[in-house]
Amino acid sequence: MRQLEHVRETFSRGEVWSFMQPRPSSLELDVTHGTILYLEDVSVSFDGFKAINNLNLYIDAGELRCIIGPNGAGKTTMMDIITGKTRPDSGSVYFGQLINLLKLSEAEISQAGIGRKFQKPTVFEHHTVFENLELAMDGDKRVWPTLFAKLTGEQIDQIEEALEIIGLSEHLGKSAGSLSHGQKQWLEIGMLLMQNPHLLLIDEPVAGMTHQEMDRTAELLTSLAGKHSVVVVEHDMDFVRSIARKVTVLHQGSVLAEGSMDEVQNDQRVVEVYLGE
Amino acid sequence: MILIDILKKDRGGQIFLAVLLVTTVTVACLNLAVPESSVWHVSTYTVTLLGKYLTYALLAVAVDLVWGYLGILSLGHSAFFALGGYAMGMYLMRQIGDRGVYGNANLPDFMVFLNWHELPWFWYGFDMFWFAALMVVLVPGILAFIFGWLAFRSQVTGVYLSIITQALTYALMLAFFRNEMGFGGNNGLTDFKDILGFDLQADSTRIGLFVASAIALALGYLACRYIVNSRLGRVAVAIRDAEDRTRFIGYRVDHVKLWIFTFSAVLAGVAGALYVPQVGIINPGEFSPLNSIELVVWVAVGGRATLYGAVLGAIAVNYGKTYFTAALPDLWLFALGALFILVTVLLPRGIVGLLRRREATQ
8 A cells, every 4th residue: 555655646747756856956055944953753774873862953144053962862973964975764864945964975064055064183293284274275285186186375374364263374384294183173164164164073182182272273163153054962061161152962862852951951961861760 | 497496495305306307317328328348338238227227216206195194095096107018018019020939920829828819808999109198098097096986985094995905916916816807927028129119129219208207206296296285185185184073174175186196197007108118127026015015115214205305215116126036035124124124113204304304403
C-alpha cells in the first residue's frame, strides 16, 4: 500500500519532479529571510549509534552562536555535516534559501562561503604566516589559474588587513610551525577570514590557551560577528559566558535548550544533563 | 627575463645550472677538439656515461617534484621512464630499415623471427620522428593521467598509493616480457643504427645526444622550479603537510595532484627517450620495481624538496654504482642498502641538507 501511495504522490498533478526543478545556477547566497543556515530533521547514525537525532537548528545572519553540550552530544558531527565531511541519513541542510549543502562537495561548500576551524590547529607549518593567508585567500582555486597567480596590490592589502585583525602583523615572515599554540589558532581564524566566508564554524578555539590569549580570542570573535555569522563550539563555560549572546545546548544529538546564557543555565534539564541529576 | 624571475631566490639552482653549462661545453670541446692521444681528451665512452647520468638526473627531478613537494611517494616512476624509452626505441627500430639481420625493410628483426607478416597497428607512425616524439610525451602522460585520476579521486594516499604504483610498474614489466605484446619480449629493442639520419655510433651524434640531455635537464629543472615557486607549488606543499586543510580552504586536491603527477610522468618519459639512444637498448628490465626504488634512493640521498638535490643524488649514486659494480661487483647492493639506511638515519635532508647545515654553522 505504501508503494502505491508513493506512486500516486509521484504522479499527482501538483508534483514537480526534482529533476525538473531549476538548479540554482550559482552559489550565490540568499539570506532575505534573515536566516543563514537551516538544519531540519537531520539524523545520522554510525553503526547503530545515533550521533545526530532529528536535529533542528537555525542560525541567523550575522549572529554569534555558541553551541555547548557534554561529550558525545554530536557537536563535531554537526560541523562535519555542514561542511560535507559526513552525509546525514535523512533531513535537509540549506545554506541561505537556495543552496542545498547536501548536494555539494567539501570544496564547493567552502567556496559557497562556509569556513571551518578545526579543534586542533592545523596551519601549513612549512609556509610563512603570509603564505598561509595567501593560500587561503578567496579566488579562483583551479589548477591553471593557481599556477599563474600573481598577488595584486589589493590582495596584499587584504592579507595585511587580516594580519592586523588577528594581531600577527609582526610575524608575517615567520614560518607558521614556529608560532605558539595561541598564535596558530589566530592564524587559522585569519585563514578563514581570507576566504570571505559568510559563515564561520569554529571548533573549540580556546582549548589549551592561557587566560590572556583567551581574552584576545573573545575580542577577536565578537569583532567578527555582524559582518560574518559565527558558530562556536566550546567546552569552556567562562569563555562562552564572555562572548555568548545566544547559546544552544546539544544533548544526545538534538537540541535540548536554546536561549541566553542565563536562561540556559537555569534550565532544569540542562542542569541535569551537565550535573547528572 | 622569466629565467631571472625563476632563479632569483634559488642559489642552489644557479650553481647547478652554471656547473651544468660549464661541464657540457667543456666535455663537448674536450671530446671533439682535443686529439685522442692527448691526456685532456674525454673519451666518447665517458660522454655517453655522463649523458646517461643526465637523463637519470632528469628522472630524479621528476620524482622529487611529486615526492618532495607533493608528498606522493611514487614507487613506479621508472614505468613512465621506460614507456618514454620504448616510444623512442620503436622509432629507432623503424630507422634500421633493411639493415637488420633479416634484411626486412617493413618489419623489425624480432617480428620476422616470430614469423609475423605485418606490422601491428600500434607500430604505425613510429617511422616518423615527430610522431615518436609526440608519443614520448603522450603515452606516459595519458597513463599517469588515467592512473592518477582513479587513485586521487578515491583519495588513495600514503603507503597504499606507493604500493599501487609499484604494482603498476610490475604489471607493465610482466606484460612487456611477453612476446605477443609486440615489443620484443625479454630482449627488448636494440641494434639501433641511426637517429634522424645521424649514425648513432659517431662521436658527433653522441655529443649531440649528450648536449640534448643537458638541455632537457636544464629545461625540466626550470619548469619544475617555476611550478614550485608559483602559488600552485605552495598549494602542493600545503597538500603534503595538511591535505584535509587544503581541501577545506577550497582547493581541488585531486586535481592539483593529478596535474603535477602527470607533468612529472611526462618529464620521466622525456628522460627515458633520451636514455635509450645513448645506452642502445631498452628492455622490460627497465620496468622492474627495483629501479623505481633505487630512483627514490637517489632523491633521498641528494635531499628531498630541493630539485637540485635530486640531480646531485642521481649523479652521485650512479657514479658510485658505475665504480662499485666494476671494482667490487658483489658489494654494490649492500652498499646501496647501507646508503639508504645511513641517509635515512643520519641525513634526513640528504647531501644538500648537510651542505646547508655546514653553511649555517660557519
